[in-house]
Each structure stands twice: as structure tokens, then as C-alpha cells.
Amino acid sequence: MNANEIKQRADFDRAHIWHPAAQMKDYESFPPVEVAKAKGCILYTQDNREIIDIVSSWWCNLLGHCNDEISSSVSKQLFELEHVIFANFTHPGAIELVEKLLKIVPKGIEHFNFADNGSSSVEMALKIAFQYQHQIGQTKRVRFACLDEDYHGETIGALSVGAMDLYSKIYKPMMMDNIHIPVPDMYRNTDVESTLQKARKLFEKHGHELCALIVEPILQGAAGMRIYPKEYLKGLYDLCREYGVLFIADEIATGFFRTGKMFACDHAEITPDIMCLSKAITGGYMPMSVVCTTHEVYKAFYADYSQMKAFVHSHTYAGNPLACAAANAVLDILNEGSVVSQASENAKWLSEEFERRFASHENIGQHRHIGLINAIEIVKDRDTKESFDSNLRLGYTIYQDAMKNGLLLRPIGDILYFNPPLNIDRDTLTKSLDIAQEVIFSNIEKIK
Ligand SMILES: Cc1ncc(COP(=O)(O)O)c(C=O)c1O
Structure with a gap:
């Protein structure tokens, strides 16, 4: 599908489809991404991009997309x-x-x-x-x-x-x-x-x-x-x-x-x-x-x-x-059983990676984790735990940037999290961590 067709479809979608949990005006500058197919953790878009679904599509996709x-x-x-x-x-x-x-x-x-x-x-x-x-x-x-x-x-x-x-x-x-x-x-x-x-x-x-x-x-x-x-x-x-x-x-x-x-x-x-x-x-x-x-x-x-x-x-x-x-x-x-043991091994490794990559940064207030779920809370001031002004929409900006870079990192305010399928592999986790690290830190720098 060419770029023009994709844009027309996004315009049609925006004109008629009321998406969940959204201010639809935001879709003017950040239109919906059309997903053509998916496999494992990867969403394949109509314009041939790959996006890692690190939030399991609102936490429901437990074992990867199109699991055989x-x-x-x-x-x-x-x-x-x-x-x-x-x-x-x-x-x-x-x-x-x-x-x-x-x-x-x-x-x-x-x-x-x-x-x-x-x-x-x-x-x-x-x-x-x-x-x-x-x-x-x-x-x-x-x-x-x-x-x-x-x-x-x-x-x-x-x-x-x-x-x-x-x-x-x-x-x-x-x-x-x-x-x-x-x-x-x-x-x-x-x-x-x-x-x-x-x-x-x-x-x-x-x-x-x-x-x-x-x-x-x-x-x-x-x-x-x-x-x-x-x-x-x-x-x-x-x-x-x-x-x-x-x-x-x-x-x-x-x-x-x-x-x-x-x-x-x-x-x-x-x-x-x-x-x-x-x-x-x-x-x-x-x-x-x-x-x-x-x-x-x-x-x-x-x-x-x-x-x-x-x-x-x-x-x-x-x-x-x-x-x-x-x-x-x-x-x-x-x-x-094998998926559960894979998840528990990866859970240990992933929490250590989060700790290593994020925890010491001056704007990361807390890293919390359970199972494969890892979240980091971004704060303006680590000592007072004060958040950035919510009008800056830092989490949302990071989300947009992550998406452009191939990662679906949907925020909760200024909290970013991974909640991947249990059978995600380490290469995909590493790639997700690399993208997250880059977009989170660069966007924090931009607003400081
Ligand atoms: C703990 C909890 N309860 C209830 C719900 C609502 O589920 P649904 O979106 O399927 O109505 C959710 C959805 O995120 C949830 O996380």
C-alpha cells in the first residue's frame, strides 16, 4: 500500500472511528497506525514497519500474536x-x-x-x-x-x-x-x-x-x-x-x-x-x-x-x-510449563537490566517490578519525588517517539512500563530496552 493510500485510510479512520481512552484531537498530529498483521511480539504495519508490542496490547496478549x-x-x-x-x-x-x-x-x-x-x-x-x-x-x-x-x-x-x-x-x-x-x-x-x-x-x-x-x-x-x-x-x-x-x-x-x-x-x-x-x-x-x-x-x-x-x-x-x-x-x-520457566528466567534478567540501565538516572524516581512487569516512574526531582508538569505530557511524547522507533511503549502519565508476553525472547527484550533507553533519556533532556 502506498503512502497516499495509507494516509487516506488514516484520515477516514480519524473522521469516523472513536478510539478508546483518547482525546481524538490528538489523532490530528498522531494518527492511528494501521496494523496489517502480527506475529509473536511484532506488529507489522501497512507501511511495512515493525513495532514491538511490549505492553501485550493492553496486557491481554499473553503468548504472542498469532500463536500457532x-x-x-x-x-x-x-x-x-x-x-x-x-x-x-x-x-x-x-x-x-x-x-x-x-x-x-x-x-x-x-x-x-x-x-x-x-x-x-x-x-x-x-x-x-x-x-x-x-x-x-x-x-x-x-x-x-x-x-x-x-x-x-x-x-x-x-x-x-x-x-x-x-x-x-x-x-x-x-x-x-x-x-x-x-x-x-x-x-x-x-x-x-x-x-x-x-x-x-x-x-x-x-x-x-x-x-x-x-x-x-x-x-x-x-x-x-x-x-x-x-x-x-x-x-x-x-x-x-x-x-x-x-x-x-x-x-x-x-x-x-x-x-x-x-x-x-x-x-x-x-x-x-x-x-x-x-x-x-x-x-x-x-x-x-x-x-x-x-x-x-x-x-x-x-x-x-x-x-x-x-x-x-x-x-x-x-x-x-x-x-x-x-x-x-x-x-x-x-x-x-516451558513458557512459564522461560518467563521466570527472563523476569530476573529483565529486572536487572532495568536496574542497570535506568535506576541510577537522576530523573528516574523508582523502578518497580513483579513477574515480567517492569515500570519506571519519571520525576522532575528525585529527592522531593516531584513530577514534571503534567501539561508537558512527557510520557505521551516518549510514547510517540518510541512508536516512531519501533516500540509500543504506552505510558501511564510519566510512568513507562514493559508488560510483555510470557514467551518473549531475550533479543526482543534487549531491542526494546535499547529503544526505551534512547527515547526516554533523550526526551527527558529535551524538557530540562
Ligand atoms: C484490574 C482491571 N480490572 C478491570 C479491567 C477492565 O477490563 P476491560 O477493559 O476488559 O473492561 C481492567 C482493564 O485494564 C483491569 O486492569
Whole structure:
């Protein structure tokens, strides 16, 4: 395709397609890049450029683009059963997937309810928690608690239990009024014990009216890959137990070895009452989410129809067979083990490389990492931890420059991160590090 055709298509796209999480005016100077195909970590554009997808396309692409095993599982499924209503019907792919999930979820999780994206699974989890409390007679429990800086998606319920103004401020009048629990900030040195004491105080005051606490376990992704200690997660879990509050773990971004273990809750050895899975579950092939619950939760809904205890909630694409086929292939690959060991070896090496290349620079405030996820926070002043003026849009400028140089380095404010597929190779990591280092440092110099 020649340059003129590509430009015309970009102009058409910009005129009619409203892209996610964007000020569309920015697309005037930075038009959408048209991707023709992809393989492994590489996106191939219509103008024959290669871009390394180091953020796994919003963290869902767990095992590389167009992975042969996942592609053949989905393509085989395409000619057997593309979709079937999931009410009163089931199919082999769903049964096989749940058999596999049962073997890997925290012990005690036994029931699986399908939806089709992360936010929908959060909505479902909140509704299940609310209805559960109602049906066991706890009718005064009508509020939720969530963590400061948490992100759970963009639908109204999910926004309500999120804590980031960027996404939710304007919608406040539409949102539920929830209790916000503080989280230790390991960069700005908030003490874990005293933060837990603050959480305890909030439970003392509000515990009786809470149906559930929802958390991003250990990793607060959208807040800038913030990582808090497993002891804090366990402390919150214990508070929930003490006050009869359900514990919802949103493992949408953390599930399937993103934090080095199958699930982030595994670090703290806890079994949530309700757990949300999505993103990586299909390797980024198909939209799918699963809300998993213990039998204790499930049984509160199980009764004669006339008692009106059923969970009357549905999504058209629930249990979609193509998504199940993708997920089954993903779990087979993880189960085989070699990709997981490759990821854990590379995780150690990658964090050392980040430390070596970035950590001592005077404008890198913190390097944080878990699993293969590595993030660096750029600051104006390392001593005071003051950020650069957000109007300078440093992270966004770095993103544009990185893209021109062949790396998809999508920022969160002035935080840049890698969250690559588990099977990325070292050469691609090295190339990504080289590009990142060059564009980050040169753009910092430009604004100083
Ligand atoms: C922790 C977490 N929860 C929920 C969501 C929302 O998922 P979706 O974008 O599929 O609605 C995300 C998406 O980034 C997430 O990271």
C-alpha cells in the first residue's frame, strides 16, 4: 500500500472511528497506525514497519500474536461451533475449560460464571456480593469498599469501585458512594502497618454496612504498576473475614502468571470469595471474562425457583465457544510449563537490566517490578519525588517517539512500563530496552 493510500485510510479512520481512552484531537498530529498483521511480539504495519508490542496490547496478549497453538485451536472450533446460547445449553469447550480452571484456581473456588470483558465481570461480582449478603439475611450490607488508586473498568459500577479521578470524576453523580481504603505506597514510603491500622479503623466504622471489598491484588496496574506487599493483601483479607465482608479479587490484569505466580492471590495464599478473570485468559484472542466463586457464595443462590434467589444476570456472548477454544489452548501451553520457566528466567534478567540501565538516572524516581512487569516512574526531582508538569505530557511524547522507533511503549502519565508476553525472547527484550533507553533519556533532556 502506498503512502497516499495509507494516509487516506488514516484520515477516514480519524473522521469516523472513536478510539478508546483518547482525546481524538490528538489523532490530528498522531494518527492511528494501521496494523496489517502480527506475529509473536511484532506488529507489522501497512507501511511495512515493525513495532514491538511490549505492553501485550493492553496486557491481554499473553503468548504472542498469532500463536500457532491458539490459532489452530480457534480455527478448528470455527468449523464446529461458533456460538450457542449459554442458557440451558453447554458445550465441550466450556466444560473442558472449567475442568482446567478448577485445577489452577485457589483451593475452594468451585463455580464459574462467564461474561465477555473485564468490566462486565466486575459488575457481575458486585451484584453477586450484594445479592449474596441480602440472601443470607444481611440486608443492611449495601455498600462496597475499594482501594485507593484501584482500577476495575469503565462501566458505572466498576468506575464506582475504582478510585482514579482521571476515569471517573465527571460521572460521580451517577456513581455509588463507596468506602475507600488506603494502600501503602512503596515509593512514597507509606508504612504498611500504619496503613493497615487505617484500614482497620474504616472496617470498625463501616464493616457492618459493607457487602464486599474489591481489590486489585498486589499490582495496581492502571495506577502505574504500583506494587504493594502481599502482607497487606493478607491483612485486608483477614479484616474481611473478621467483619463478615466478602473479598473480591480482581485478577483481570494479574491472572495467568503476570506477577510470577498463576494468580496474585497465590502470593498471599488466600482464596477470595469471588475472583474476576479476563484479559490473558484467551491470550488476547477473544473477549472473555469469568467470575469464579466459592461454594459458600454459590449455595446462597441455589433454591426452588419460587424463592426468587437465582442470579438473574446474563451476557449474550457468555461462554462463547471460540473464546473457550482460545482459553483452552492458553491453559494447555501454561500447563506444559516451558513458557512459564522461560518467563521466570527472563523476569530476573529483565529486572536487572532495568536496574542497570535506568535506576541510577537522576530523573528516574523508582523502578518497580513483579513477574515480567517492569515500570519506571519519571520525576522532575528525585529527592522531593516531584513530577514534571503534567501539561508537558512527557510520557505521551516518549510514547510517540518510541512508536516512531519501533516500540509500543504506552505510558501511564510519566510512568513507562514493559508488560510483555510470557514467551518473549531475550533479543526482543534487549531491542526494546535499547529503544526505551534512547527515547526516554533523550526526551527527558529535551524538557530540562
Ligand atoms: C484490574 C482491571 N480490572 C478491570 C479491567 C477492565 O477490563 P476491560 O477493559 O476488559 O473492561 C481492567 C482493564 O485494564 C483491569 O486492569
